[in-house]
Amino acid sequence: MTNTDQNIIGAVLNGETNQFSILVDRYKDMIYTLAYRMLRNREEAEEAAQDTFIKTYSSLNKFKGDSKFSTWLYRVAYNCCLDRIKKNKRKYNTVSIDEFNYNSIKSLDDILNQIETQERNEAIKQCLNQLAHEDSYILTLYYYEELSLAEMAKTMSLTSNHVKVKLFRSRKRLASVLKDQIEPEIMIGYEKAFKQAIR
Numbered sequence: 001m002t003n004t005d006q007n008i009i010g011a012v013l014n015g016e017t018n019q020f021s022i023l024v025d026r027y028k029d030m031i032y033t034l035a036y037r038m039l040r041n042r043e044e045a046e047e048a049a050q051d052t053f054i055k056t057y058s059s060l061n062k063f064k065g066d067s068k069f070s071t072w073l074y075r076v077a078y079n080c081c082l083d084r085i086k087k088n089k090r091k092y093n094t095v096s097i098d099e100f101n102y103n104s105i106k107s108l109d110d111i112l113n114q115i116e117t118q119e120r121n122e123a124i125k126q127c128l129n130q131l132a133h134e135d136s137y138i139l140t141l142y143y144y145e146e147l148s149l150a151e152m153a154k155t156m157s158l159t160s161n162h163v164k165v166k167l168f169r170s171r172k173r174l175a176s177v178l179k180d181q182i183e184p185e186i187m188i189g190y191e192k193a194f195k196q197a198i199r
Contacts, residue, residue, distance in 0.1 A: 005069035013061060020060075024053050027070065030145065031077050037140050038081040038133040048084055052077040067154050071147065075155045078137065085133065127177040135170040142167060 003011075003022065011019040031052050036045035056076050063072055124143055128136045141147045141155065152167070153160045 006065060009060060009063060009069065012057075020057055023056075023069075027073055028053075030070075031073065033144070034074060034077050034137060034140055035081055037128055037136040038078075039084060040129070040133070044084060044088075048077070048080045051080045055080065067151065070145075071151045071154050074141065074145070074147075075157065078155060081133070081137075124174070124178075127174055130177050131170070131173055134166070135173055138163070138166055138170050139174055142171075 003019075005023065005026075008019050008022050012023075028049060032045055032049045035048040035052070036042065039045050039048060052073070056073055059076075063069065124139070128139060131139070138152065138156070141152050147155065149160045149163050149167070153163045156163060158166070
């Protein structure tokens with residue numbers, strides 16, 4: 001039987017500190033992925049992931065259980081990455097916000113729904129690396145962790161409405177990059193299907 005996060009946290013707080021390694025194993029890949037999406041550097045992402053678990057361990061008693069542990073952990077990771085960005089004052093490449101011609105953000109879903117799941121995930125992963133760190137982070141939470149707006153809001157210390165606006169804009173930018181990345185002849189088929197869908 002798999003221990004729940006809450007049970008493991010309780011054990012750690014009761015002195016079974018070795019149990020924390022279970023949480024590390026459970027979330028290390030996702031934390032590294034989130035850090036890499038923001039920092040664009042493997043070494044820094046690894047260090048940020050380590051920082052995340054160190055800070056999480058040292059402040060575990062502050063976790064009140066009013067949200068999922070993973071949501072709380074992602075927030076710690078997000079803040080660790082922001083601290084590194086501010087400290088290093090790195091400049092990240094961002095895509096220009098071109099005029100978005102579609103009438104609705106639903107167009108992105110119309111496009112993606114016609115790509116096989118594996119192809120879609122690969123296309124998104126490649127395009128995420130071309131977006132600003134915050135866009136990449138919020139879309140990773142949305143597409144891969146499938147967090148709700150409320151959970152994303154807690155992770156990023158924002159209101160749900162603010163996250164909704166950020167997500168809308170990030171998806172528009174992703175759609176713009178996807179349109180450039182997908183083979184033109186394939187994209188033509190997607191666009192035809194989209195035009196038919198909005199008639």
